[in-house]
Amino acid sequence: MAKRWNNTLTEADVTPYATYLNRRQLMAGAAGLGLTSLAGPLAAGDLDPNSWEEITSYNNFYEFGTNKGDPARYAGRMTTEPWSVTIDGLVDRPGTYDFRDIMAAMTVEERIYRLRCVEAWSMVVPWNGFELADLLAMAGVQDGARYVAFETLLRPDEMPGVSRPVIEWPYVEGLRLDEALHPLTIMATGLYGKPIPNQNGAPIRLVVPWKYGFKSIKSVVRISLVKDQPPTSWNKYSAREYGFYSNVNPHVDHPRWSQASERRIGGGLLARREPTLMFNGYEAEVAALYEGMDLAKYH
Amino acid sequence: MKEWTSPSITRMSADRINGLLRRVPVWTVYAIGALPPPILLYMGAAGDLGVEPIKALEQELGELALKLLILGLAVTPMRRHLGLNLMRFRRAIGLLTFYYVLCHLLVWLILDIQTLDRIWADIVKRPYITIGMAAFLLMIPLAATSNNRSVRVLGPAWRKLHRAIYGIAILAALHFLMLTKGFQIEPLAYLAAILLLLALRSPLFRSREPAKQAMKESV
Numbered sequence: 237m238a239k240r241w242n243n244t245l246t247e248a249d250v251t252p253y254a255t256y257l258n259r260r261q262l263m264a265g266a267a268g269l270g271l272t273s274l275a276g277p278l279a280a281g282d283l284d285p286n287s288w289e290e291i292t293s294y295n296n297f298y299e300f301g302t303n304k305g306d307p308a309r310y311a312g313r314m315t316t317e318p319w320s321v322t323i324d325g326l327v328d329r330p331g332t333y334d335f336r337d338i339m340a341a342m343t344v345e346e347r348i349y350r351l352r353c354v355e356a357w358s359m360v361v362p363w364n365g366f367e368l369a370d371l372l373a374m375a376g377v378q379d380g381a382r383y384v385a386f387e388t389l390l391r392p393d394e395m396p397g398v399s400r401p402v403i404e405w406p407y408v409e410g411l412r413l414d415e416a417l418h419p420l421t422i423m424a425t426g427l428y429g430k431p432i433p434n435q436n437g438a439p440i441r442l443v444v445p446w447k448y449g450f451k452s453i454k455s456v457v458r459i460s461l462v463k464d465q466p467p468t469s470w471n472k473y474s475a476r477e478y479g480f481y482s483n484v485n486p487h488v489d490h491p492r493w494s495q496a497s498e499r500r501i502g503g504g505l506l507a508r509r510e511p512t513l514m515f516n517g518y519e520a521e522v523a524a525l526y527e528g529m530d531l532a533k534y535h
Numbered sequence: 536m537k538e539w540t541s542p543s544i545t546r547m548s549a550d551r552i553n554g555l556l557r558r559v560p561v562w563t564v565y566a567i568g569a570l571p572p573p574i575l576l577y578m579g580a581a582g583d584l585g586v587e588p589i590k591a592l593e594q595e596l597g598e599l600a601l602k603l604l605i606l607g608l609a610v611t612p613m614r615r616h617l618g619l620n621l622m623r624f625r626r627a628i629g630l631l632t633f634y635y636v637l638c639h640l641l642v643w644l645i646l647d648i649q650t651l652d653r654i655w656a657d658i659v660k661r662p663y664i665t666i667g668m669a670a671f672l673l674m675i676p677l678a679a680t681s682n683n684r685s686v687r688v689l690g691p692a693w694r695k696l697h698r699a700i701y702g703i704a705i706l707a708a709l710h711f712l713m714l715t716k717g718f719q720i721e722p723l724a725y726l727a728a729i730l731l732l733l734a735l736r737s738p739l740f741r742s743r744e745p746a747k748q749a750m751k752e753s754v
Contacts, residue, residue, distance in 0.1 A: 290586040302719055305585065355716075357587060402717035473717060492661055492714065494653065505579045505588050509649055 283348055286359040288428055290502050295435045296353065297454055298402050299388065299395040306397065307435035313394045314455065316439045325385075325460035328376030335439055339425065341374055342366035346429070347422055349445035351452075352484045352516045358498045363443055364426030369417045377413070377461055384416040385409075385466035386442055387458040403473045409453035410466035410480065411444065412525075420445055420521055423456070446515040446522045448482045479535035483526070484516035488535045549618035556621065564624050568603075568631040572596060572638040589646045596642060600635035601711065604704055605728050607632055612735040626681050629700075633678040636671055663713035670706035673699055701736075704729045 285291075297307035300314075319335040344364050352358045372384070390406035392398050398405045415421060424443045425432055432438045437454025444451050450470055460466070470478035477491055486496045497509040515522050526534075575595055579588035584595075607628040613619040621628075648654050657664045677697055679685070686693050708726035715722050734740065 294586045298717065302717065304587070357590075400718075400720065402719060489660070492663060494656065494660070497653065499587075499589070499647075501586050504582070505576075505592075505646060507589065509653075 283350070283360050285348055285362045285428075286500075286502050291359060291361055291427060292433050292435055294359075294501055296355075296449065297397075297435055297437070299390075299397045299405070299407065300435070301397045302402060310396050311434035311438075314389070314391070314434050314438070315394060316434060316455075319439050319457075321440065321456060322458045323371075323375040323460075324458070325462050326378040326381035327372075327461050328378060330375065333374075338371065338374075338440070342370055342423075344425065347424075347443070347445075349420075349443060350513075350516050350518075351443075351445065351449055352498060352512065354448040354450055354478070354482070354490060354495075356493055356495065356498050356512075357501055358510075358512075359501050361443075362428055363422065363424040364429060364432075365422040365424035365443065367419055368421045368423050368442065369419065371423055371459075372416065372461070375459075375461075380463055381461035382413050383462050383465055384411050384413060385458075385460040385462050386411075386453045386456050387460075388453055389455045389457045403469050407453060407469045408467060409442065409451055410468050411442075411451075412465075413461075414525055415444065418522060418525065420518060446484055446518040448484060450478070451482050481526075481531075481534050483522075483531065483535075484512060485514060485531055485535065486512040487514075488532050546618050553618075553620045556623070559624075561623055561627055564627040565631070568627065569634065571599060572635065589642065593639060593642045593647055596635055596639035597711065600632055600639055601707055601725050603628055603632040603635060604700075604707060605725070605732065608700070608704060608729065608732040612732055615741070616735065630678060630681050633674050636674060640671055663710050666706050666713065667710040670703045670710060673703050673706075677703075701733055704733070 293308050294304045295307040296304070297311060300307045300310040317335075320332045321335065321338065322330075322332045324330040344366055346362060346364050348360060348362045350358060351361050368384075386409045388407040389395075390398065411421070422443045423440055424437070425440050427433065427436060432441065434455075437452075437456075440456050441454040442452050442456060451468075465480060468478075468480055470482075471480055484495070489495050495512055498512045499507050499509050513519070575584070575592055578584050579592045582588070584591040607625060610621045610625045610628070613621060644654055648657060658668050659665065677699060680689065680693060680696060689696065705726075708722065708729050712722040712726055
């Protein structure tokens with residue numbers, strides 16, 4: 237297995253949820269007292285995570301509607317307890333794993349990752365989760381497996397968006413096995429140290445930080461180890477626009493919009509665009525996975 | 536109560552509405568119509584448009600422009616087929632449409648894309664932007680000739696020139712349709728409304744206008 241990924245950001249960079257709330261109060265208080273200079277030293281650099289409100293109110297989760305606010309409005313209906321994930325295909329121990337059993341077996345850690353949406357906006361998210369590699373090891377990956385396929389819950393009673401054929405349901409995604417086993421690839425189960433909210437893909441979702449956000453499939457109910465490249469939802473909808481790989485790449489434009497720059501959520505009306513980084517800033521960690529590949533062809 | 540379905544009753548209620556509309560000064564339409572863009576801008580600055588106010592503002596202004604465009608295209612069919620007369624307000628509706636398109640464009644240029652090289656790259660490389668831009672450029676001569684003097688000077692050519700709005704409306708609907716991700720109802724509904732309003736102008740529908748007689752009488 238690849239070496240475990242070491243976060244260059246330490247626990248000290250993470251704002252514990254309580255402190256985060258206190259800080260908000262402090263800042264509100266400071267603003268009230270006119271002590272705006274306090275905000276300066278408190279605001280960290282580039283990877284200062286977006287706020288809880290930003291991360292949980294601006295979502296793409298089309299099962300609940302296509303507006304950014306729809307998931308926050310409607311995802312509360314989704315039953316996430318009990319929850320189980322079926323792991324099948326080319327594995328030694330196929331079966332339906334209860335979410336609580338998975339959590340008992342995994343070591344949850346905090347990962348602050350950039351999130352870059354294909355729509356050219358971005359966030360920084362403090363996830364809690366575990367490496368997908370650990371979960372796959374639990375099921376035992378067999379030799380013939382070359383890809384991993386994922387599937388989102390499809391429950392029309394609880395998902396108002398699926399009554400319309402925006403894309404084909406259920407939502408499916410896939411990774412090459414080496415991508416899935418990469419230490420940056422996690423299954424997230426929490427946000428800011430709290431259980432992940434439904435609109436963000438409760439109770440368990442994939443996070444692949446060097447790919448466009450739609451690859452990071454939410455509310456996963458099935459993980460299949462397979463031999464051939466599995467179908468993926470947006471690729472089925474328009475292969476020209478959404479490649480299987482969909483690595484963040486400022487040099488390969490989406491046909492309908494440029495991918496060279498992005499806007500970080502949270503900057504208000506005057507937010508400046510920033511240049512998009514190759515592999516979303518994770519080039520040093522993941523570029524080797526794609527050595528020799530034409531990234532424009534395999535976009 | 537057979538009369539309730541008869542055209543004369545519809546005519547009567549249409550006449551009542553027309554009577555009420557005659558009392559509305561046109562300037563109030565300009566005044567009320569001008570307000571939403573600055574209000575939306577203020578809401579965006581105040582955080583009332585969500586955590587991504589630039590896109591929200593851009594989309595809201597674009598959709599309002601489309602709605603006004605549809606209202607403007609509906610004036611003639613409503614008069615012909617329903618006897619409802621909004622002709623006095625048609626210029627105001629048209630100019631307000633241009634105003635919303637201009638605001639939509641300015642939000643895109645200044646707040647969203649921000650730099651000239653990116654703006655130009657988008658205009659030439661992104662078909663939906665090219666189409667939107669073409670629709671805007673085509674609207675400029677229409678807005679510039681939306682005054683009594685131009686109508687007088689241009690004569691019959693004025694009507695011909697302003698028929699460009701039919702093409703502009705289709706471009707605008709395509710612009711929305713092409714930027715949407717996935718199969719979504721909303722842009723298709725706008726396109727359908729526009730196509731319907733254009734179809735109502737074809738000779739096929741014009742031959743059996745219920746309100747034709749009334750119009751002749753009133754002229």
